[in-house]
Amino acid sequence: MQDFDHIYPRVDTDSVKWDSIKTTYGKDDLVPLWVADMDFMAPTPVIDALSDYTKRGLFGYSLVPDALYQAIFDWEKTHYSYSLEKEDILFSPGVVPSIGVAIQAYTQPGDSILIHDPVYHPFANMVKANERNLVTSPLGIEDGHFVMDLTDMEAKIKNNQVKMLILCNPHNPGGRVWTKAELIACGLLCQQYGVLVVSDEIHQDLVFAPYQHHSFHTLAPDFADFSIILTAATKTFNLAAVKLSMVYIKNKDLRAAFQKVQSATEQNTINTFGYVATQAAYEKGEPWRQELLAYLAENSRYTEDFFKEHLPQVKVMAPEGTYLMWLDFRAYDLSPKALEDKLVQEAGVVLNNGAIFGNGGRGFMRLNLACPRETLAEGLERIRKVFG
Numbered sequence: 001m002q003d004f005d006h007i008y009p010r011v012d013t014d015s016v017k018w019d020s021i022k023t024t025y026g027k028d029d030l031v032p033l034w035v036a037d038m039d040f041m042a043p044t045p046v047i048d049a050l051s052d053y054t055k056r057g058l059f060g061y062s063l064v065p066d067a068l069y070q071a072i073f074d075w076e077k078t079h080y081s082y083s084l085e086k087e088d089i090l091f092s093p094g095v096v097p098s099i100g101v102a103i104q105a106y107t108q109p110g111d112s113i114l115i116h117d118p119v120y121h122p123f124a125n126m127v128k129a130n131e132r133n134l135v136t137s138p139l140g141i142e143d144g145h146f147v148m149d150l151t152d153m154e155a156k157i158k159n160n161q162v163k164m165l166i167l168c169n170p171h172n173p174g175g176r177v178w179t180k181a182e183l184i185a186c187g188l189l190c191q192q193y194g195v196l197v198v199s200d201e202i203h204q205d206l207v208f209a210p211y212q213h214h215s216f217h218t219l220a221p222d223f224a225d226f227s228i229i230l231t232a233a234t235k236t237f238n239l240a241a242v243k244l245s246m247v248y249i250k251n252k253d254l255r256a257a258f259q260k261v262q263s264a265t266e267q268n269t270i271n272t273f274g275y276v277a278t279q280a281a282y283e284k285g286e287p288w289r290q291e292l293l294a295y296l297a298e299n300s301r302y303t304e305d306f307f308k309e310h311l312p313q314v315k316v317m318a319p320e321g322t323y324l325m326w327l328d329f330r331a332y333d334l335s336p337k338a339l340e341d342k343l344v345q346e347a348g349v350v351l352n353n354g355a356i357f358g359n360g361g362r363g364f365m366r367l368n369l370a371c372p373r374e375t376l377a378e379g380l381e382r383i384r385k386v387f388g
Contacts, residue, residue, distance in 0.1 A: 001291060002040070002041065002043070002288055002291050002292070004040055004291070004292070004295040004372060005372050005373055005374065006041075006372065007039070007372050007374060007375065008039060008040075008041060010039065011028075016035050016037075017032050017034065017035035017037055017039075018032055020035075021350060025344050025350065027344070027345075027348075029348060030344060030348050030349060030350045031348060031349045031350065031375065031378055031379040031382060032350050032368075033349060033350060033351055033367050033368045033371065033375075033376070033379045034350045034351055034352045034366070034368060035352075035368070036172070036235070036323075036324060036368060036370075037238060037240050037370070038238040038323065038370035038371070039370065039371040039372060039375065040238055040292070040370065040371075040372075041238075042237055042238050042239060042277075043237055043280075043281060043284070043285040043288035043289075044288075045280050045281075045283070045284035045285060045288075046237060046239065046277050046280045046281050046284075046285060048280070049276050049277065049279070049280035050273060050276055050277055050280075053272075053273070053276045059272070062272040062275065064091065064270075064275060065275060065279060067279055067283075068275050068278060068279040069086050069089065071278070071279045071282035071283050072084065072089060072246065072278075072282060074282070074283075075282040076215075079205070080204070080213065080214075080215050080218060081218060082215050082217065082218050084248060087255075088248055088249060088250050088255075089246055089247070089248060090246070090247040090248075090249060090255070090258060090259065090262070090268070091244060091245070091246060091247070091268070091270045091274075092230075092244075092245045092246070092247055092262070092267060092268075092270070093243045093244070093245070093267060093270065093271070093274075094232070094234075094243060094244075094245050095200055095202050095230045095231070095232060095245050096122045096126065097245075097267055098230045098245060098247050099122070099123065099126045099166060099198060099200070099230070100126050100129070100130065101258060101261045101262055101265070101267060102164070102198045102228060102258065103126060103127065103130045103132060103164070104130060104261045105254075105257040105258045105260065105261040106163070106164060106196050106254070106257060107130075107132055107163045107164055109130070109131040109132065110131070110132065110133060111132050111133065111161075111163045111164070112132070112133040112134075112135045112160040112161055112162045112163060113127045113132045113133065113134060113135065113162065113163065113164045113165075113166060114135045114136070114137060114153065114156055114157060114160075114162045114164070114165045114166070114195070115127070115134070115135075115136055115137075115165070115166050116136070116137055116138075116139050116148070116167075116168065116171075116358075117136040117137065117138050117139065117357075117358035117359060117360045117361075118139065118173060118174070118354065118357035118358040118359075118360040118361035118364070119139075119166075119168050119171070119172070119173075119357060119358060120168055120172045120173070120200070120357065121356045121357050121358075123166045123168070123200075124136075124358070127166075133160065135156050135160045135162055136156075136358060136359075137149060137152050137153045137156050138152065138359075138360050139174070139360060141317075144315070144316075144317055144318070145174070145176055145317065145320070146171060146174040146176045146317075147182075148178075148182060148185075148186060150185055150186070150189060153186070153189060154189055154193075157189070157190075157193045157195060158193065162193070162195055163194075163195065163196065164195060164196045164197075164198060165186075165190055165195050165196070165197050165198070166198045166200065167186070167197055167198065167199045167200065167216070168200050169183065169199050169200065169201050169204075169213075169214075169216065170201075170203040170204065170206070170207060170213060170320070170321035170322055171322075172203060172322055172324055173324050173326050173352070173354070173357050173361070173364075173366040174317055174319075174324075174326045175317065175318070175319025175320055175321055175322045175324055175325065175326065176319075176320055176321075177207050177211040177212070177213060177320040177321040178214070179214075180214045180219065183214055183216060183219050184219050184220065187216065187219055187220065187223050187227070190226065190227075191222075191223070191226060194226075195226070196226055196227065196228075196254075197216060197223075197226060197227035197228075198227070198228055198230065199215075199216040199227060199228070199229050199230065200230050200231075201213070201215060201216070201229055201230060201231045202230065202231050202232050202234070202235045202245070203235055203321055203322045204231055205233075205235075205236040205289060206235065206236060206293070206296070206321050206322050206323060207320065207321035208293060208296075208297050208300075208319070208320060208321060211320040211321060213321065215229060216229060217229055217248065217250065224250040224251060225250075225251050226251070228247060228248065228249045228254060228258065229247070229248035229249075230245060230246075230247055230248075231245065231246055231248070232244060232245035232246060232278075233277070233278045233281040233282060233285075234278075236281070236285075236289060237277075237281040237285050237288070237289070238370075239274075239277050239278070239281065242271060242273045242274040242276075242277045242278070243270075243271050243273075243274055244270055244271065244274025244275065244277070244278050296323050296369055296370060298373075299323075299369040299370075299371075299373065299376055300318055300319060300325065300369055302373065302376065302377075303316065303325060303367070303369060303376065303380065304316045304318050304325075306380050306384075307327075307380075310384045310388055311383070311384055311387055311388055313329075313331040313332065313387070314327055314328065314329055314331070314387070315327070315328035315330075315331075316328075319369075323368060323369045323370040324366055324367070324368060324369070325366070325367045325368075325369055326354070326364055326365075326366060326367075327351070327364060327365045327366070327367055328363065328364055329363055329364065329365060329387075330363035330364070332387065334363070335362075336353055336354070336355035336362050336363070339353070339363065339365065340353045340365075342386060342387075343365065343383065343386075346386045347382045347383050347385070347386040347387070348382050349379045349382050349383055351365040351366060351367050351368075352365065352366035352367075352368075353365060353366075354366060367379075
């Protein structure tokens with residue numbers, strides 16, 4: 001069994017989460033509950049597979065192993081009843097690079113691309129960097145969870161001649177696991193207006209019972225005709241450094257267009273360590289994932305109970321999936337900068353400022369639950385002392 005309570009020292013390991021604090025905030029005594037990686041050791045079978053590979057001492061160019069394809073087939077079929085063929089799968093260094101490729105493959109400069117607000121901030125960054133017109137549709141909050149506003153989405157699509165929707169499924173930063181009905185309604189809307197869907201499903205494996213992830217391609221027989229799926233093992237198994245993601249494209253014309261841009265930018269050459277780690281994770285990592293989900297669920301309950309007891313002014317959006325918690329600090333009536341400064345300079349805790357995720361994130365902060373309970377408790381207690 002994995003000891004998720006064990007604290008591994010990450011300072012001076014070139015960790016973005018831990019070692020960029022000093023350069024970002026000028027302090028090194030902060031509790032980092034921000035960057036979305038985990039403070040947990042990766043599964044032992046993955047570590048062993050990478051170790052065995054490095055012991056060979058030969059690091060030449062590599063083909064994609066057939067065993068990796070099979071591991072992906074088995075994982076998707078077992079967990080999501082999603083059937084894939086070898087030709088359906090392309091590889092990429094990451095989900096965000098794949099979004100960039102998709103934007104270049106399927107749209108032209110000046111075309112409109114729709115995203116939700118708030119949502120994972122690289123979506124907006126990639127749209128702007130590729131000189132496309134960014135269109136946002138605000139998410140509503142009902143019963144403490146985000147909901148899509150389909151009426152607003154339809155108006156935005158029609159008024160801006162939107163060509164693409166970048167969908168976050170499950171949702172980051174809100175931890176929302178969209179229901180099958182919600183996704184079908186969204187898909188039918190996009191189908192009606194000829195909008196291509198790029199579905200970021202990197203958090204698909206981090207979903208808490210009784211919620212269930214539904215891959216966009218599995219919702220209806222023809223949804224794969226106008227959509228592509230982006231996912232990876234890296235978020236699930238804490239493997240961000242190996243730089244490998246998958247792109248599932250069943251429509252051959254969409255796949256050819258994606259491959260053309262990949263070839264033109266050399267984004268189809270992948271780090272072999274990514275192949276090795278992903279195969280091992282999918283083949284042997286399931287027991288670790290189940291232990292992880294149980295630990296994250298307990299961290300989520302612990303945090304929700306903490307705020308209810310000590311800081312009821314902070315409204316918690318408990319995640320249905322992901323290890324990210326969305327916190328509503330609007331009762332304190334602070335600007336995004338003032339809120340962040342208070343947390344960093346007075347409380348000594350680093351969270352992600354909600355404002356970076358869009359206008360709808362102003363007054364919110366995103367908290368990373370993927371850390372030992374002791375670290376989490378220390379961060380929460382620091383927040384209580386300043387905001388209580």
